[in-house]
Amino acid sequence: MAPTFTQITLAERPKEHILPTTFARKTVPLASLKPGQGEVLVKLHYLSLDPAMRGWLRDQRSYMPPVGIGEVMRGQAVAEVVEAGPGSKFTKGDIVDGPFGWAEYGVFPDKIASKINAPPGVDVLDFLGPMGGTGMTAYFGLLDVGKVKAGEKLVVSGAAGATGSMVCQFGKKRGAKVYAIAGSQAKCDWLENDLGVDKAFNYKSPTFHADFKKTVGFLDVYFDNVGGELLDFMLSRLNLRARIVLCGAISDYNKAKPSGLTGYMTLIAQRAKIEGFLVFDYASRYPEAQKDIATWLRDGSLKRRFHVVKGLQNAPEALNLLFNGGNTGKLVVQVADTPAKL
Ligand code: NAP
Numbered sequence: 001m002a003p004t005f006t007q008i009t010l011a012e013r014p015k016e017h018i019l020p021t022t023f024a025r026k027t028v029p030l031a032s033l034k035p036g037q038g039e040v041l042v043k044l045h046y047l048s049l050d051p052a053m054r055g056w057l058r059d060q061r062s063y064m065p066p067v068g069i070g071e072v073m074r075g076q077a078v079a080e081v082v083e084a085g086p087g088s089k090f091t092k093g094d095i096v097d098g099p100f101g102w103a104e105y106g107v108f109p110d111k112i113a114s115k116i117n118a119p120p121g122v123d124v125l126d127f128l129g130p131m132g133g134t135g136m137t138a139y140f141g142l143l144d145v146g147k148v149k150a151g152e153k154l155v156v157s158g159a160a161g162a163t164g165s166m167v168c169q170f171g172k173k174r175g176a177k178v179y180a181i182a183g184s185q186a187k188c189d190w191l192e193n194d195l196g197v198d199k200a201f202n203y204k205s206p207t208f209h210a211d212f213k214k215t216v217g218f219l220d221v222y223f224d225n226v227g228g229e230l231l232d233f234m235l236s237r238l239n240l241r242a243r244i245v246l247c248g249a250i251s252d253y254n255k256a257k258p259s260g261l262t263g264y265m266t267l268i269a270q271r272a273k274i275e276g277f278l279v280f281d282y283a284s285r286y287p288e289a290q291k292d293i294a295t296w297l298r299d300g301s302l303k304r305r306f307h308v309v310k311g312l313q314n315a316p317e318a319l320n321l322l323f324n325g326g327n328t329g330k331l332v333v334q335v336a337d338t339p340a341k342l
Contacts (some may be wrong), residue, residue: 035085121298150175158225305329
């Protein structure tokens with residue numbers, strides 16, 4: 001039988017939660033892929049799963065167009081070049097990253113792929129974690145938008161996730177007092193015992209609000225990955241000239257209608273700031289962050305954790321782990337059966 005590969009396409013737009021009918025699985029002949037001039041044929045090894053993917057399923061104005069019905073689902077991945085077309089700048093065996101999508105193989109123009117040269121102490125998979133979008137989001141969100149300073153109180157929601165776990169550690173490196181918020185005791189233990197935050201709170205605990213008020217009091221920087229009720233609560237905990245870094249609002253992504261904020265008037269009284277940002281705007285400065293992050297990975301002072309789900313066919317179900325808190329650290333799908341030594 002002629003070799004085939006799997007693609008996952010968008011079948012229908014979810015109204016709220018992602019359902020088994022949201023995506024469709026397609027089997028495609030491998031022979032249909034042939035790189036042309038300045039193109040490469042790549043084999044995916046790891047695919048990043050991100051909360052932003054839920055936004056790309058929504059047919060509404062955003063920072064990029066939605067994924068179309070019938071199109072291969074969008075996603076960042078690490079892949080191996082298996083064939084370089086005429087005039088391509090890549091060669092067979094190169095390891096690259098790029099927005100290759102939810103497919104085991106694909107043909108792409110050179111310009112959307114970047115060759116990965118992992119420095120010593122850095123793994124190729126780190127380019128979907130601390131050295132990739134996750135690390136860049138945490139680094140620039142905290143330092144450029146949050147402008148956190150030594151001695152300040154930094155509060156991080158979604159703290160045991162990919163971005164949050166980086167923000168917590170970058171905050172400690174800056175000399176901030178770091179308070180983490182996550183959804184289970186196991187996550188809080190990891191944050192306190194392994195990542196070294198000053199205190200972690202389980203937001204699902206019935207005593208969360210009282211515990212937080214007693215221990216933290218008021219905050220200087222709130223790095224928000226969650227939005228909704230938690231953001232509303234933090235609006236009531238602002239110090240003078242506090243900064244809220246609006247990174248994400250995952251608690252609202254699956255809702256047909258997002259919950260509104262009621263506590264925003266404290267922004268006036270405390271002369272505080274709330275600012276959204278997109279990591280892509282910092283693309284020209286990524287090398288600056290990657291230099292620091294590679295140093296910290298090499299000297300072992302920055303910890304990272306990956307939650308690896310095997311098999312591209314499991315990507316649709318795995319995406320829900322981000323919304324039910326099933327992941328700790330960066331969620332990725334191992335696409336290749338036996339990933340080559342990358
Ligand atoms: P992640 O934190 O690894 O995974 C999401 C986590 O969110 C889950 O593990 C879950 O942990 C928590 N969560 C889910 N629903 C929640 C709810 N209702 N209330 C509280 N916590 C909830 O994902 P990530 O990739 O690092 O992304 C984190 C955030 O950053 C997302 O909002 C994402 O959209 C945003 N982001 C923004 C940018 C940007 O450029 N602005 C770039 C990348 C990511 P618990 O067990 O703790 O609930």
